[in-house]
Amino acid sequence: MPHKLRSDAMDNRARIQDAARALFSAEGLDVPMREIARRAGVGPATLYRHFPTKQTLVAEAFADQLRACRTIVDEGCADPDPWRGLCLVIEKICELHARDRGFTEAFLSTLPGAPDVAGREYTLKAVAGLAQRAKDAGRLRPDFVLDDLVLVLMANKGIHAASTATRVRASRRFAGLAIQAFEACPHRAPLPPAARLGSAAPAGA
Amino acid sequence: MPHKLRSDAMDNRARIQDAARALFSAEGLDVPMREIARRAGVGPATLYRHFPTKQTLVAEAFADQLRACRTIVDEGCADPDPWRGLCLVIEKICELHARDRGFTEAFLSTLPGAPDVAGREYTLKAVAGLAQRAKDAGRLRPDFVLDDLVLVLMANKGIHAASTATRVRASRRFAGLAIQAFEACPHRAPLPPAARLGSAAPAGA
């Protein structure tokens, strides 16, 4: 990886990333490449030269979002109270996703083996550990499975609203409901069996 | 409304509706009109003649789904136990939506004032009554609001999976979780405030 980019090239690259982040965040993942280029003030060719495929751009654009995600999970895991940690993770991640339209799509992506997979897998693994501890502490219902979390994230993605503010509010309430559904409770009725959604599923178009 | 359609015209109309139902159901609302025409074995012009706008077609195609929806709600309302009725409504409607990709989009549609609005409003009203009775019976949490149901339906829409079967399974479990979150429970923590999603919201593109 020779970093020998000319100064104007580096500049353009940076501006493209900024534009992509802004647009993905606001509009979702399916903004035309053209529009990203336009907002970045470059031609389409330049964009394609820097990021031959949209996935490359997406991966770069959400690298720090993913880092934020990992940070949240790490914080949650660091909490001495695993249940509180888990709640924190759910709340924060839901909010993160509510604020960023594109990130959700990228995260739960139907994209096959995106480069972020490593980070995603790591995150899921860590949460799995946290969940186990929360179960052991008797706060998380014993029949919770990791796919339930994926389910909640997917579901959270389904929440649409006119404004970001409304979406965030709705998402917060949703997270609250999810948490209470996950909480261990003496007289819980059994749940229908979980469906496999999580890691593998290529989820064809 | 002169029903004076020629027999071949009626036949075509019926085949178009069938095709539309099948495709909307399987692929969602954004299948090309062309493809519907192709599957129905007619030309594009014929399709456009019968249904000048996509909304018209959508409305026709989901008329019976909406009826099914109303039936479910009616059954729920008829149940002497309002809580059980409400659970039934949630489960059935989630399943209905999980089975039909397009219906969810049509139901929670961002479409402005679709002709189904009447049915939708009616449904919401009826559920509101049911919910009130369930609250009075002490089974539904008092801080439940109707928008929570909309929230759940939206969220249910977010659930994606490779196969319909998987989606239905996931949806069932999700409904189970939602129900338990809604259930009145002695030591419930307060929820974040609800966001207005329901009836009005034009929800711009």
Add this chain to the structure above:
DNA sequence: AGCGAAACGGACGAGGGCGTCCGGTACCGT
């Protein structure tokens, strides 16, 4: 059977997204 009208569907032009090529521009080293 034969005629008028209703209905059909292939064909058209516009609009937009995609990925690529090439003449021109601006940077960087000397």
Add this chain to the structure above:
DNA sequence: ACGGTACCGGACGCCCTCGTCCGTTTCGCT
């Protein structure tokens, strides 16, 4: 300051979708 070159971006061709027009087919009535 000047040449070489890395880099830029407008322009091109391709494909897909949309909604409409018009010559042709088919129905239904007598």
